[in-house]
Amino acid sequence: MSTDVRDDQGAGPPAGTGAATGPGAAPVPEGVAVRRVERPGLVAETSEGAQELSERERTADVELGLEVGSVLRLPEGAVVDPSDMNVERRDDETMIINMGPQHPSTHGVLRLMLELQGETVLRTKPVIGYLHTGMEKTAEELSYVQGATNVTRMDYLSPLFNELVYSLAVEALLEVELPPRAVWARMLLSELNRLSSHLMWMATNGMDLGSTSMMIYGFREREMVLAFFEKTTGLRMNHNFIRPGGIAADLPDGWEDDVTVICDTVETRTYEYDELLTGQPIFRERVEGVGTLTAEEALALSATGPLLRSTGIPWDMRRTMPYLAYDQVDFDVIVGTYGDNFDRYAIRLSEIRESIKILRQVIEKMPPGDYRTSDRKVTPPPRARIDESMEALIHHFKIFTEGFEVPEGEVYVAVESPRGELGCYLVSDGGPRPYRLHIRAPSFVNLQTLPVLLRGGLVADAVAVISSVDPVMGDVDR
Amino acid sequence: MTTTEVPKSGGTQVEEVAFPGRDRYLEVVADYRGSGFETCSDLCAVDYLRHPGRRLPEGVAPERFEVVVNLLSLSRRQRVRVRVQVPEHDPAVPTLFPLYPGVEAMEREAYDLMGISFEGHPDLTRILMPEDWEGHPLRKDYGVGRVPVQFKEAPGPR
Numbered sequence: 184m185s186t187d188v189r190d191d192q193g194a195g196p197p198a199g200t201g202a203a204t205g206p207g208a209a210p211v212p213e214g215v216a217v218r219r220v221e222r223p224g225l226v227a228e229t230s231e232g233a234q235e236l237s238e239r240e241r242t243a244d245v246e247l248g249l250e251v252g253s254v255l256r257l258p259e260g261a262v263v264d265p266s267d268m269n270v271e272r273r274d275d276e277t278m279i280i281n282m283g284p285q286h287p288s289t290h291g292v293l294r295l296m297l298e299l300q301g302e303t304v305l306r307t308k309p310v311i312g313y314l315h316t317g318m319e320k321t322a323e324e325l326s327y328v329q330g331a332t333n334v335t336r337m338d339y340l341s342p343l344f345n346e347l348v349y350s351l352a353v354e355a356l357l358e359v360e361l362p363p364r365a366v367w368a369r370m371l372l373s374e375l376n377r378l379s380s381h382l383m384w385m386a387t388n389g390m391d392l393g394s395t396s397m398m399i400y401g402f403r404e405r406e407m408v409l410a411f412f413e414k415t416t417g418l419r420m421n422h423n424f425i426r427p428g429g430i431a432a433d434l435p436d437g438w439e440d441d442v443t444v445i446c447d448t449v450e451t452r453t454y455e456y457d458e459l460l461t462g463q464p465i466f467r468e469r470v471e472g473v474g475t476l477t478a479e480e481a482l483a484l485s486a487t488g489p490l491l492r493s494t495g496i497p498w499d500m501r502r503t504m505p506y507l508a509y510d511q512v513d514f515d516v517i518v519g520t521y522g523d524n525f526d527r528y529a530i531r532l533s534e535i536r537e538s539i540k541i542l543r544q545v546i547e548k549m550p551p552g553d554y555r556t557s558d559r560k561v562t563p564p565p566r567a568r569i570d571e572s573m574e575a576l577i578h579h580f581k582i583f584t585e586g587f588e589v590p591e592g593e594v595y596v597a598v599e600s601p602r603g604e605l606g607c608y609l610v611s612d613g614g615p616r617p618y619r620l621h622i623r624a625p626s627f628v629n630l631q632t633l634p635v636l637l638r639g640g641l642v643a644d645a646v647a648v649i650s651s652v653d654p655v656m657g658d659v660d661r
Numbered sequence: 662m663t664t665t666e667v668p669k670s671g672g673t674q675v676e677e678v679a680f681p682g683r684d685r686y687l688e689v690v691a692d693y694r695g696s697g698f699e700t701c702s703d704l705c706a707v708d709y710l711r712h713p714g715r716r717l718p719e720g721v722a723p724e725r726f727e728v729v730v731n732l733l734s735l736s737r738r739q740r741v742r743v744r745v746q747v748p749e750h751d752p753a754v755p756t757l758f759p760l761y762p763g764v765e766a767m768e769r770e771a772y773d774l775m776g777i778s779f780e781g782h783p784d785l786t787r788i789l790m791p792e793d794w795e796g797h798p799l800r801k802d803y804g805v806g807r808v809p810v811q812f813k814e815a816p817g818p819r
Contacts, residue, residue: 232792312789317806319774320798324805482700482735485763496735503738591716595676595703595731595742606703608729612712619799623703623731631766660789 236279236296236308276300280642284313288391288646291656295633295645302641307634311627314660322620326586327353330617332423334607337622338658339420340383343376344600345622346425351506352596352609353427356589359558363508363550365429370507371442371545372415372425373598374538378449379408380601381531381538384653385456388528391650392469397459404449411441428562429555439546446539453535461532470524474636474648477522484631488603489534490652493519493526500599512544524651531653534601560587586615602626602653626658677741680721686728686745687755693732693741694760701761702740703731704768706747706775710801725749726777730757730764747777756782774799 283294292313298306322333334349335342347369354361386401409419414435416422424431435441460466476486478494491498499516501509517533519526555562563582564575581587591613597606606623629652636648681689707727709715717723724746732741747754756779757764768779769788776797779785787794796803 230792233786234788234792312787312791315789317798320805483762485700485702485761485767487702498735503735593729595740597702604702606731608703608705608731610707610712612715618712619707621703621705621707621729623705627766627770628763631763 231310231312234310234312236298236306236310238279239277239298277305282645284310289649289656290387290654293630293649293654293656293659295649297637297642297645299642302643304637304640304642304645307637307645309630309633311630311656311659314656316661318661319620319622322617324616326615327427327589327617328582328586330620331426332421334620334622335421335423336657337624337661338600338602338605338626338655340655341376341380341601342421343372343425344598344605346423347373348596348598348600348605348607348622349609349620350425350427351598352594352607353589355594355596356592356609356611357427357561357587358590359428359556359561361429361556362553364552364554365556366507367545367549368430368434368554369425370509370512371434371542371549372412372430373507374541374545375408375411375442375445377538377601378445378535378542379405379412381535382408382449384531384601384650385535388647388650389460391646392466394460394466397456400452400456400459404452407445407448411438411445414441426555428558429553433554439549442542442546446542450536450539453532456532461529467525469644469647470528470651472521473524473640473644474651475521475523476632476636480635481522481632484635485628486603486632488599488601488625488629489527489530490603490629490632492517492530494522495520500597500604504597506596506598511548512541514538514541524647527651527653588613588615589617597623600625602655602658603629622661624658624661626652626654626656627661630654630659677739679741679743680718681743681745683745683747683754686743687757687760690730690732690743690757691760693743697736698732698734698739698741700733700735701730701757701764701767702733703729704757704764704771705729706771706777706799708775708799708801721746726752726775728754728771728777752776753778753780755780758782773797776800 277298277300279296279298281294281296283289284292286293289295294310294313296308296310297304318333318337322330325333330353331346331349334345337345382401382405384401386398386405389395389397389401412422413419415438416424416431418424476490476494478496480486481491481494481496487498495518497503497516497518500506501514502516514537515533517530517537519530559575559578561582563579564572568575569579589611591611593608593610595606595608597604599605603625604623605625608619608621608623609617610619612618633649633652636652637645640648679689679693705728707729708725709723709727710725713723713725715723726747726749728745728747730743730745732743734740745754752775754777756768758768758779758781765782765784766788768782769785771777772779772782772785773787773790774797786792790798
């Protein structure tokens with residue numbers, strides 16, 4: 184990042200932070216030696232200029248209209264006349280405050296600028312990009328074999344979903360058939376990952392609402408799932424286990440017992456969460472009716488996942504557009520009614536139970552056989568074959584040096600991640616590297632609902648609302 | 662406008678891909694919006710600088726950039742993809758913001774990383790890169806940044 188101090192970009196220092204700078208310090212009595220550290224233009228240095236929330240007088244009509252929700256309430260395609268929008272231009276009672284990027288409740292480096300009138304939030308603008316590392320650009324430099332190590336780091340709380348959607352996209356272009364065991368093992372890992380991700384959410388949401396016990400419990404249960412991941416994939420996070428062509432290794436011996444123990448334990452514990460939180464009046468008062476979203480707003484803002492389902496729309500791609508073998512397992516799609524924080528909490532808690540239901544069926548139905556495709560162009564040959572077959576050695580060498588080539592084409596594949604629709608748009612030019620890899624990150628898109636969720640609410644509820652959207656900054660910024 | 666159907670993964674579902682010209686882009690998307698595609702699930706841009714000879718249906722002249730819009734119909738359980746060609750000398754398309762307010766961040770991302778400007782967008786600023794960044798990193802003529810590897814006991818930069 185560039186560190187040179189910029190001049191005022193015409194936007195001026197944002198209100199609320201302007202007082203914190205300037206070389207003018209407290210007057211020092213004469214004869215006292217003072218070493219004064221000059222910090223010229225701290226505001227200018229940290230300013231994101233036009234990306235920030237600007238004052239009312241300087242904000243364009245259309246943008247201001249969006250913040251107050253006027254665009255969302257208009258009928259389809261109606262022309263917006265800014266003069267009709269009844270937006271108050273000048274208001275001396277409001278102030279813009281800055282929250283984050285280093286704030287414990289923002290789950291990473293999310294920066295919010297909030298316009299407050301007293302304690303009521305009027306406008307909100309997320310300022311993001313603090314974790315941007317150009318992973319889509321990196322993906323163009325990595326072969327298809329290496330690609331999974333890159334995408335797995337995007338949404339670090341559900342890494343297996345990133346690997347899954349990437350692998351599905353590559354396989355769609357390759358047109359390889361997967362053996363059934365690979366498909367079911369992927370489902371097993373996905374659902375376990377959904378479990379760990381939702382448990383993590385229960386933990387951090389409890390933390391944000393002041394229930395530190397829930398934080399400890401959530402992490403305790405998540406640890407069981409991560410221990411199983413470590414046993415299976417070798418790593419607790421960023422597994423690189425689901426790869427184009429199948430999975431990296433077969434499930435370990437006795438995996439059924441491990442998963443059964445996880446299912447039984449977590450299921451019992453969800454009823455403990457019910458006692459701790461669901462029925463507790465203090466918790467209910469903090470979440471009920473806070474941060475409401477209507478179905479129209481959710482659809483207009485492209486929100487997906489628990490955020491969309493909380494408004495009452497039964498859209499879960501495992502059911503509505505089945506991938507893997509989700510059409511062969513029995514589970515319920517959980518929907519809410521009011522679209523508030525409580526609905527989103529209840530959906531995630533119930534989805535933990537639904538995932539357990541799926542996991543039990545997967546244990547029962549796991550087919551025997553190979554765990555990766557036998558196509559030698561994609562899958563490296565078994566270790567034993569390398570010693571006896573020259574061809575196997577060549578295949579092995581080629582796959583790990585230049586990688587395999589993927590036919591020319593483009594494809595969009597989406598899966599239902601714990602946060603919503605995780606999509607992968609992959610363009611291949613026929614070479615061994617993706618020509619363009621775009622990840623449709625659910626957290627990135629869902630973040631757009633924050634101005635709608637927060638408007639009219641109290642600033643004290645902001646933390647709870649951010650938490651209920653469940654943004655993962657690695658996924659937002661990529 | 663040309664429409665082709667490509668097999669989806671698994672070969673069971675077909676997905677529709679539309680190739681409108683830039684002048685009919687808004688109209689085509691509005692038609693889809695009217696025919697039950699309630700939400701825009703994704704919008705991104707692709708730079709075809711190093712892959713000019715790609716397969717396109719007849720009547721579609723390849724340009725350097727392409728804006729790819731993925732629409733989703735919940736009621737029909739169907740996806741449609743709109744690919745519009747954007748020339749290098751004038752990388753601009755009209756914004757979809759009045760039709761789908763959810764493209765706000767996605768268009769900003771495409772502008773930031775690929776330098777496509779979306780005419781009529783209420784707040785077309787950089788979103789992922791710092792405000793004073795020069796260039797658009799996802800373009801193919803934008804080099805990949807590298808940090809030199811420091812070896813132990815090798816002479817340092819200073």
